[in-house]
Amino acid sequence: MKAIVYTSQTGFTRQYAQLLSEKTGVPAYELKEAAGKLPRDSEVFYMGWLLAGSVKGLERAMDRYTIRGAAIVGMSPSGNGDLWTEAKINGGTSDGGARIFYLQGGYAPEKLGFFSRLLMKKMASSVTGKIAQKGDSATAQERDMAELFSKGGSRVDPQALEEIAAWFAAGPHTGVLKASPKVDI
Numbered sequence: 291m292k293a294i295v296y297t298s299q300t301g302f303t304r305q306y307a308q309l310l311s312e313k314t315g316v317p318a319y320e321l322k323e324a325a326g327k328l329p330r331d332s333e334v335f336y337m338g339w340l341l342a343g344s345v346k347g348l349e350r351a352m353d354r355y356t357i358r359g360a361a362i363v364g365m366s367p368s369g370n371g372d373l374w375t376e377a378k379i380n381g382g383t384s385d386g387g388a389r390i391f392y393l394q395g396g397y398a399p400e401k402l403g404f405f406s407r408l409l410m411k412k413m414a415s416s417v418t419g420k421i422a423q424k425g426d427s428a429t430a431q432e433r434d435m436a437e438l439f440s441k442g443g444s445r446v447d448p449q450a451l452e453e454i455a456a457w458f459a460a461g462p463h464t465g466v467l468k469a470s471p472k473v474d475i
Contacts, residue, residue, distance in 0.1 A: 291358060291458065293328055294318040296337035297347030300402065302395030303339045303363040305446045310337070310361075313455040321347045325354065333358050335458070336467070339395065340364035341406060348467075357467035359388050361454060363395040365438060367431055367445070387465025391454050396444035414439035 294316055298304035304320070311318035316335070319327050328334070334355045338345040340362050351357060399407055421428050421436040428436075438445070457463075 291316055291335055291461065291463070292332040293324060293334050294337060295321055295324045295328070295334045295351055295355060297321045297339065297351075298337075298363075299339055299346070299406070300396070300398040302398075302444060302446055303337050305444075306361065306363060306393055306395070306451065307337050309446075309448050310335075310451050310454060310458075313451055314458045316458065321351055328355065330354055331356050333463075335454075336360040337363060342409060352467060357388055358463040358465060359390070359454075359457065360467055361391040361393050363393045365395065365397050365445075366435070367394045368392075386468035388467035389457055389463070389465060390467075391457075393450050394445040394447070396446060397438050397442045398444075399442055 291314075294307050294311055294314075296303050296307040296318060297320065298307070307318040310316075317327075324334075332355050334351070334357055336348060336351045336355070336357045337360065338347045338351075340346070345360070345362050348357075348360070397410075399410060402410060418436045418439050421432045424432065437443070
């Protein structure tokens with residue numbers, strides 16, 4: 291693996307990429323920066339943030355690099371999004387055999403662009419309303435999501451990278467993340 295390539299808007303994915311780089315000794319580059327550092331078709335691990343079911347920057351990364359594995363960073367503690375759903379069905383891998391991981395990031399509404407902030411505001415209202423209706427029957431995980439939506443915050447956990455670091459160490463990795471109509475719509 292030549293590098294960890296990532297896209298981050300609010301900094302949670304960047305944090306994970308830098309922590310993973312420290313754990314594995316593999317350099318981490320933001321997608322824009324990677325174009326000047328890595329040759330086309332380099333084997334990389336991609337990390338991207340989740341927005342409305344799609345992994346941001348993934349399609350551009352797939353056009354340039356051979357992606358052997360990927361981590362999706364989202365707000366939910368248990369994971370969501372089309373690619374993650376597909377990977378869970380396939381035992382943690384994509385159709386092409388690339389290993390897919392999910393990491394809980396956080397929420398920083400002040401760092402979102404206008405349209406993302408508008409989308410998330412609607413989602414936050416829906417999620418917190420549903421959780422509030424549950425009252426005392428809401429799970430701890432649901433209450434944490436409501437708090438994250440209402441106050442923002444980070445759920446970046448260096449321990450969550452242990453499985454990915456072990457996967458790196460177990461190489462070589464032959465699976466490839468292939469284009470899918472579900473990715474980066």
